[in-house]
Amino acid sequence: MSFQEIVPGQVRFIGGTNYKRLLNPQFFTAVKNSLTYMFWTIVVLIPVPMILAVLLNSIPGKKSYLLRGMLFIPALMSVVVVGTIFRLLFASSDMALVNRFVGLFGGEPQAWLLAGSWKSMFLLVLIATWRWTGINIVYFLSGLQQIPHDLYESAEIDGAGPVQKLFRITIPLLKPTTVFVTAISIFGGLAMFEESYILWSAGSPDNSGLTIVRYIYRRGFEAADMGFGSAVGIALLFLVLLVSFTFLKITGFFKQERV
Amino acid sequence: MRTVGKKSKVIGFGTVGILTVTGLVFLFPVYALVLAAFRPGQELMRFGITLKTLIPEGLSAENILGLFTARKGAYGFWLRNSIVIMVLRTGLSVLFSAFVGYGLGMYEFKGRSFFLSLVLFLMVVPIQILILPLYRMIISLRLINTVWGVILPFVVYPFAIFFFRQYAVTLPRAFLDAGRIDGVSEIGIFFRIMMPLMIPAFGAMIILVSLQSWNDFLWPLIVMRTEKMFTIPIGLNSLLTPYGNNYDMLLSGAFVATVPIIIVFLLFQRFFISGLSAGSIKG
Numbered sequence: 444m445s446f447q448e449i450v451p452g453q454v455r456f457i458g459g460t461n462y463k464r465l466l467n468p469q470f471f472t473a474v475k476n477s478l479t480y481m482f483w484t485i486v487v488l489i490p491v492p493m494i495l496a497v498l499l500n501s502i503p504g505k506k507s508y509l510l511r512g513m514l515f516i517p518a519l520m521s522v523v524v525v526g527t528i529f530r531l532l533f534a535s536s537d538m539a540l541v542n543r544f545v546g547l548f549g550g551e552p553q554a555w556l557l558a559g560s561w562k563s564m565f566l567l568v569l570i571a572t573w574r575w576t577g578i579n580i581v582y583f584l585s586g587l588q589q590i591p592h593d594l595y596e597s598a599e600i601d602g603a604g605p606v607q608k609l610f611r612i613t614i615p616l617l618k619p620t621t622v623f624v625t626a627i628s629i630f631g632g633l634a635m636f637e638e639s640y641i642l643w644s645a646g647s648p649d650n651s652g653l654t655i656v657r658y659i660y661r662r663g664f665e666a667a668d669m670g671f672g673s674a675v676g677i678a679l680l681f682l683v684l685l686v687s688f689t690f691l692k693i694t695g696f697f698k699q700e701r702v
Numbered sequence: 703m704r705t706v707g708k709k710s711k712v713i714g715f716g717t718v719g720i721l722t723v724t725g726l727v728f729l730f731p732v733y734a735l736v737l738a739a740f741r742p743g744q745e746l747m748r749f750g751i752t753l754k755t756l757i758p759e760g761l762s763a764e765n766i767l768g769l770f771t772a773r774k775g776a777y778g779f780w781l782r783n784s785i786v787i788m789v790l791r792t793g794l795s796v797l798f799s800a801f802v803g804y805g806l807g808m809y810e811f812k813g814r815s816f817f818l819s820l821v822l823f824l825m826v827v828p829i830q831i832l833i834l835p836l837y838r839m840i841i842s843l844r845l846i847n848t849v850w851g852v853i854l855p856f857v858v859y860p861f862a863i864f865f866f867r868q869y870a871v872t873l874p875r876a877f878l879d880a881g882r883i884d885g886v887s888e889i890g891i892f893f894r895i896m897m898p899l900m901i902p903a904f905g906a907m908i909i910l911v912s913l914q915s916w917n918d919f920l921w922p923l924i925v926m927r928t929e930k931m932f933t934i935p936i937g938l939n940s941l942l943t944p945y946g947n948n949y950d951m952l953l954s955g956a957f958v959a960t961v962p963i964i965i966v967f968l969l970f971q972r973f974f975i976s977g978l979s980a981g982s983i984k985g
Binding site for chain 1: 959
């Protein structure tokens with residue numbers, strides 16, 4: 444499809460033209476935004492859930508279940524719901540909660556959603572943090588359960604403190620989980636669409652929320668330019684493969700036994 | 703020894719404290735949503751969520767009750783569509799993934815490693831890049847604006863196949879032989895012997911797939927055309943219009959929409975972590 448021009452009722456082969464059209468500022472903005480979003484979600488969504496999972500794992504039974512539930516509930520919410528709550532929290536009026544909070548520290552009220560620049564990215568990453576922390580905690584918890592208990596006991600006998608145990612045992616043995624969670628964060632980060640669409644249904648200020656999938660949707664459906672949209676899709680596929688293979692190579696994934 | 707006990711108690715208390723505060727911060731937007739769902743929307747529309755709207759005062763169930771009469775009962779249709787899609791998509795995709803994954807994990811056959819690589823490769827391909835070709839397929843199959851159009855592309859779910867395969871590898875092969883000796887058919891072995899052993903895996907995948915199905919946005923947005931066929935997320939999204947947002951219906955509808963998925967989660971959650979840890983995440 445990416446080599447075709449598709450208008451209602453007819454399809455024509457046009458060679459590489461769609462790929463040449465990729466070289467335009469909007470496409471590069473989309474790629475840049477997707478990569479930036481992926482970068483920040485990884486920076487936040489690996490260490491924070493890992494620490495919370497370690498803490499959760501250290502307290503027994505019922506308390507742990509309750510706290511786990513509290514942290515997991517955001518993951519059950521539809522992105523439309525999440526987007527709406529954040530729209531209302533970050534509303535432009537100086538009465539709105541976040542602006543009140545900013546005001547407490549002497550800051551000026553902001554039109555968060557309309558401001559563009561880093562504020563758009565901040566909102567997107569904040570929403571991702573809220574939604575995905577609970578899920579990543581579940582992954583890390585399941586990883587923690589596979590670490591044999593006697594390792595900690597023998598470390599304790601050798602006089603290791605909690606910090607040493609964390610860095611010498613927990614983090615190294617969690618590596619498979621960390622690799623897995625990072626990998627799904629890469630895919631999720633590069634494929635983000637919904638959050639941006641809910642926050643800015645008509646298009647974001649200065650394209651600050653334009654992601655690659657948003658660009659596919661805009662060209663393919665809104666502008667009915669399916670051939671070009673497909674070319675953007677192929678570009679995304681290459682980007683995903685490139686980033687994830689580089690990542691897996693660095694982490695030595697291919698050397699491990701995969702069973 | 704005593705001091706050690708005391709020290710760990712202090713650490714324990716600090717841990718619970720940190721987690722409780724974090725938990726409350728995470729729950730705060732949910733709290734704001736619940737209050738907003740029971741409050742007339744004018745204020746929210748003008749100022750957003752303010753300190754005043756966070757105090758549970760002047761609440762009424764009017765929004766919730768109005769939900770099913772507004773727009774000729776559109777919300778009822780959205781709810782029905784979402785439930786039908788969730789049940790069918792979860793049932794089909796978990797069952798097929800279990801078949802395929804079990805086959806890949808349990809049997810030796812020609813081309814097995816090729817199929818496994820194929821599944822691994824498909825796990826990496828984001829579904830988002832396939833929306834345009836899928837859209838054309840669904841059009842030519844005349845499934846646009848139908849429940850099957852939403853479900854069909856997700857019946858094959860590579861991650862679940864891989865997950866079940868990882869699980870099946872750990873199943874005791876002796877049971878397979880024992881079943882064969884007793885004359886149970888291969889399908890009978892799957893359903894009567896192996897499936898009960900894979901219950902945690904089924905639980906984990908049921909949660910995961912129903913969650914994805916319930917909250918899916920992009921694909922139903924493309925497939926569903928008429929208001930009656932919307933799913934809940936698409937319907938709620940349609941309330942955000944350039945001519946003013948219908949926050950009353952949106953927020954109360956959002957609140958009600960969270961209830962079914964929480965029920966699913968509570969039903970299967972005890973398998974969630976154990977199922978996940980027994981399965982895929984071994985690198």
